[in-house]
Amino acid sequence: MLSKEDILNDLSVISGIDPGAGVSQGAERALEAYEIDNLTLQTTSTSSMAEQLNQAIQNHEPIVVTGWNPHWKFAAFDLKYLDDPEEVFGGTEEIHTIARLGLQDEKPEGYEVIDNFFWTEDDMGEVMLEVYEGTDPEEAAQNWVDANQETVDGWIDGVNTVDGEEFSLVLVNWDSEVASSNVLALALEQIGYDVSLTTVENGPMWASLESGDQDASVAAWLPITHEEFFDEGAVDDLGANLEGAPRIGLVVPEYMDITSIEDLKA
Template sequence: MVKHWKRLGLVTGLSLTLVAAGCGADEEGEDAGGEDDNGDAEETEEDEDDEDDDEDDDTSGEASGNYGEDVEYSITGIDGGSGVVQSTEDAIEDYDLDWDVQTSSDAAMIQELDNAYQDEEPIFLTGWTPHWKFQEYDLKILDDPENSYGDAESIHSIAREGLADDHPDAYQIIDNFQWDEADMEEVMLEIQDDVDEVEAAQNWIDGNEDMVSEWTDGVDEDAGEGESISLSLVAWDTEIASTNVLAQVLESVGYDVEQNQVEANYVFASVADGDADASTAVWLPHTHADYHEDYQEDYEDLGPNLEEGAQLGLTVPAYMDIESIEDLQEE
């Protein structure tokens, strides 16, 4: 039995228009150090190479500068209280950028991204991985030498005290559950494409039987017959994907699994108090650091189910000629 509560979205976005800078054609030189018919020194190949390098540098700088100019230095994100918007505001300050952050909705962000992508126009997203958009579109997170967005995070699983004794087979599966961001994004993308959450999870399981068999190694196919397991999650797309996959695997060996979508603080409180058996939704060391510090003595941290695959950052399509947030700084 699966209980579905109110979902909470978490996405960001921003659209931009690009003015591309062109390069002039190179002139071919003749013998180095020679003179032309008028007695003037001829341009050497080395001189031409230096000029070409200068042109490339000027072009790159011009393109990066135009990104901000063309969109009036406006960045669009999700709700103002979100961590990714705060990190973007930090980046604006850290890199001394004269940009503004504008809030938006999930649907608006995706529409802006799709519009820009179809025409190969530039767009900046205050994004993060895992997210299904990285499966749907060819995107990249810009380098962040100031570390405004923080280091990559891991997503941990936690279990209530005593779960290993009460339900050892369920505990083993939850403890063994581990995948990467591409796996998670595959499930998220199917759900985004209007595939039922349970069906999307089962589709992924069917295509990854070798990995799933490692989670269930040694567990009898009817190990959980007549027993119930409850999982708490914050209703982000990432956790909806991971929790449904884990729930389907637990149900495949007989457990009746209940999913409770709750606010982030109750994910921790419910497992600490024993109201829930486990959760796969703990982002560390940054996003959920305060909650983890408050409750970590009252539950068992099983470690990452997705290791260092969660990353906030200023995100752009791969076709954009920019690699670092520093490239947006005015000369």
């Protein structure tokens, strides 16, 4: 185990992901709320955070990452969330499907499918882990669909087919959302849509739905994570596509002998 003293001696950053992520904003709020002046948030990207985590664990060094569930890292490594007594990161979240206003009238078939889209943490985990192990996201999504066609049928059965109409999904490059967006794209293709996936930053994702540039997204984390991006009335909230499991916070390897965000304060 690494003692609190060793940890505080070695550690100077929280290894973050993209600056626009809700969990990045949560980490900034945590540094302030817990008066932690000895660490700064280093924002990079999801893949870089994962690489740093992997390296630190191989070297048995201290590391704090901005983490979330569902995520493959919990299957790959022994990790724990630090307690958050100030509740800076909120509690259990839901992942919502969000559409541009007017989509329901203009593309009712696609709207019905995205509204039906709902799966579990285990489902998402299967796709995510395969991508982590090196499979291309489209292929991992196809493998999941092939093995779970009855779940997909639950989203598309009874929905009229279309003839090559375009449908645009927008996402941020987070592993969880890469998995869900690729799977939903295949379901929409099964009823005849020509689906585009566009990857942007979090703020622009919400803006592209508000402006109507994009049709929908399955990457909205509510109520806390994306609270400041979510303008009720400016987008159509279709409710949860995954619930019960989503959570964000500060995550560390089990071998670090600390339990709370408070322990990061020197």
